[in-house]
Amino acid sequence: MKNTKYTEIIGGGVILVILIVGGYFYFSKDNAGELVLPSDSFLFGGKSSSTPESVKSSTPVSGGGFISQPTNVTTLTPKKERKLSSDQSEYRSTKYKFSLFYPKNLSVQEFDEGRGASTIVFQNPEAGLGFQIFITPFSGKQITEEKFRQDVPSGVRNELRNISVDGANGASFYSTNTFLGETAEVWFIKNGFLYEITAPKSLVSWLSTIIETWLFI
Amino acid sequence: MAISIKMKKNIKKFATFFLLIIVFIPASFAQASYLFDGTDDTMTGTFTSTYADPVTLAAFIKISVWATGDAALELGNIVNDIKSSYLIRSGAFSDEWSAVSFESSLGIPSDATYTLAIDNTWVGFVGKFSSNTQRDVYLSSLADHTLDTTNRAVGDVLQFIRVGENLAGGGDFTGRIANVAIWNSALSDSDITSYMNGTCPTSIASANLIGYWPLSTNNSTQNNDGLDTGGDLSVTGAVYDSDHPTITGCDTGSIPREIRLFAGFKIKILNTKLKLFAE
Numbered sequence: 001m002k003n004t005k006y007t008e009i010i011g012g013g014v015i016l017v018i019l020i021v022g023g024y025f026y027f028s029k030d031n032a033g034e035l036v037l038p039s040d041s042f043l044f045g046g047k048s049s050s051t052p053e054s055v056k057s058s059t060p061v062s063g064g065g066f067i068s069q070p071t072n073v074t075t076l077t078p079k080k081e082r083k084l085s086s087d088q089s090e091y092r093s094t095k096y097k098f099s100l101f102y103p104k105n106l107s108v109q110e111f112d113e114g115r116g117a118s119t120i121v122f123q124n125p126e127a128g129l130g131f132q133i134f135i136t137p138f139s140g141k142q143i144t145e146e147k148f149r150q151d152v153p154s155g156v157r158n159e160l161r162n163i164s165v166d167g168a169n170g171a172s173f174y175s176t177n178t179f180l181g182e183t184a185e186v187w188f189i190k191n192g193f194l195y196e197i198t199a200p201k202s203l204v205s206w207l208s209t210i211i212e213t214w215l216f217i
Numbered sequence: 218m219a220i221s222i223k224m225k226k227n228i229k230k231f232a233t234f235f236l237l238i239i240v241f242i243p244a245s246f247a248q249a250s251y252l253f254d255g256t257d258d259t260m261t262g263t264f265t266s267t268y269a270d271p272v273t274l275a276a277f278i279k280i281s282v283w284a285t286g287d288a289a290l291e292l293g294n295i296v297n298d299i300k301s302s303y304l305i306r307s308g309a310f311s312d313e314w315s316a317v318s319f320e321s322s323l324g325i326p327s328d329a330t331y332t333l334a335i336d337n338t339w340v341g342f343v344g345k346f347s348s349n350t351q352r353d354v355y356l357s358s359l360a361d362h363t364l365d366t367t368n369r370a371v372g373d374v375l376q377f378i379r380v381g382e383n384l385a386g387g388g389d390f391t392g393r394i395a396n397v398a399i400w401n402s403a404l405s406d407s408d409i410t411s412y413m414n415g416t417c418p419t420s421i422a423s424a425n426l427i428g429y430w431p432l433s434t435n436n437s438t439q440n441n442d443g444l445d446t447g448g449d450l451s452v453t454g455a456v457y458d459s460d461h462p463t464i465t466g467c468d469t470g471s472i473p474r475e476i477r478l479f480a481g482f483k484i485k486i487l488n489t490k491l492k493l494f495a496e
Contacts, residue, residue, distance in 0.1 A: 202486055
C-alpha cells in the first residue's frame with residue numbers, strides 16, 4: 001500500500017518534470033530551430049492573434065491601393081522606438097527609399113530585374129525561413145487586375161484586406177504559387193514604386209513582425 | 218473536295234499565325250493627346266491634398282497658330298478664380314510663352330516670358346515656380362529659358378487644377394495638349410531636360426510627382442497617375458486625338474515578378490513547418 005503511494009508520487013513527479021522540461025524546450029525554440037508558427041497574423045485575414053500597439057484597425061481606406069476595396073484598413077506603423085536588437089540587422093535602400101529590420105540569421109541577395117525593378121531575397125533555407133520583396137516603378141495609385149494577373153498567374157487572392165504600411169496604402173492577401181505553394185502577400189504603393197512582399201503562408205506571423213519594422217526614408 | 222481540305226488547312230494556318238501575332242504583340246504605352254478648340258474646352262480636377270511652392274507645371278503642346286493668353290495648365294488656391302495661382306500660358310506678344318504667378322488678394326500677375334515660334338511642332342512647356350520671388354519658363358529645351366523675380370505672394374493651399382483654360386474659365390487654348398504633369402518641387406536642370414526629351418514623368422523626380430495625366434485614353438475622366446490620391450480630371454469639350462509627342466519609359470510598371478525565394482531548393486511542409494531540401 002505504502003509502495004503504491006510512493007509509486008504514485010514518484011510517477012506524478014516524473015510526469016510533472018517531463019511536462020516542465022518538455023514545455024521549456026517547446027517554447028524556447030528560436031527562429032533557427034523548429035519554430036511552429038500560427039497560420040494567421042494581424043496583417044492578414046483569418047483568425048487574428050494578439051494585436052501589437054503599432055497596429056490599428058480603423059475606418060474605410062481612402063485612395064486605397066488595390067483592385068477591389070474591402071471595407072476596413074489595418075494600419076501598420078513602425079514602433080516609436082525602432083531599436084535594432086542584437087539578433088537583427090538593418091536592410092536599407094536609398095534607391096527604393098525604405099529600411100527594415102530582419103533576423104540576423106537570414107542572408108540577403110539583390111537581383112536587378114531591369115528597367116528600375118529589383119527583387120531582394122531574405123532567406124535561411126536550412127531554417128526554412130525567408131521572404132522576398134519585388135519592387136518595380138509604378139505610376140498608378142491602384143494595382144490593376146492586369147498587373148495582378150501578370151505577377152500572380154494563379155489569380156488566387158483570398159482574404160483580401162486593405163492595409164497601410166508606414167503610410168503607404170496597399171493590401172494583404174493569401175495566394176498560391178506553383179513553386180512556393182500557399183503564399184502570404186503584402187503589396188503597397190509609395191513614391192512611384194510598387195512593393196510586393198511574398199513569403200510562404202506558414203511564415204505569415206513571422207513575416208508580419210518584420211514588416212512592422214518597415215520605414216520609408 | 219481536295220481543294221476544300223487544303224483551303225481549310227490554310228485557313229487554320231493563317232488563323233494560328235494571326236493568333237500568335239496577337240498573343241506576342243508586346244504591351245506598350247498607348248500615346249495620344251486632346252484637342253482643344255478655343256471655346257470652353259477644358260479639363261478640371263482637385264487634388265486631395267494641398268500644396269505650396271515650390272511647384273513645377275509641365276505639358277506638351279502643339280498649336281497651329283499662336284494666340285494670346287491661351288492657358289495650358291493652371292494650379293491654384295481658389296476654385297474658379299485665377300487669384301493665388303500658378304499658370305503656364307501664351308504671352309501678350311507674338312510667339313511669347315509665360316510662366317505666371319497671380320498674387321493672392323487682387324490676382325495681379327507677374328510672368329517670366331520666352332519667345333519662340335513653335336507652330337505645328339510638339340514641344341515641352343514648363344513653368345517652375347520656386348518661390349514668391351522666382352519663376353522660370355522653359356520651352357522646348359533648357360536653353361530656351363527666362364527667369365522673373367518680381368515678388369508675388371501666392372497662397373500655400375494649392376489644390377485646384379485646370380487644363381486648356383484658366384481657373385476663371387477664360388484663356389481657352391486652341392491646339393493639342395498631352396503628357397501633363399505637376400511636381401511639388403522645383404525640377405532640376407537635368408529633370409527639365411529629361412522632360413523636354415520625352416522621358417516619362419514617372420521617371421522624373423517621382424517622389425514629388427503629385428499629378429500626372431498622360432491624356433492617352435479616350436475617356437471623360439483622365440485618371441491622375443501621380444502620387445496625390447485625387448486629381449482626376451473631368452473632360453469638357455476637349456476631343457481625344459491620335460496625334461501625340463513621343464514619350465518613352467511609361468510602361469516600366471509592366472515588368473513581371475519572378476519568385477526567387479528558395480531558388481534551388483525543394484519545399485515540403487511538414488506539420489505546418491517549412492522544410493527545404495537542396496535540389
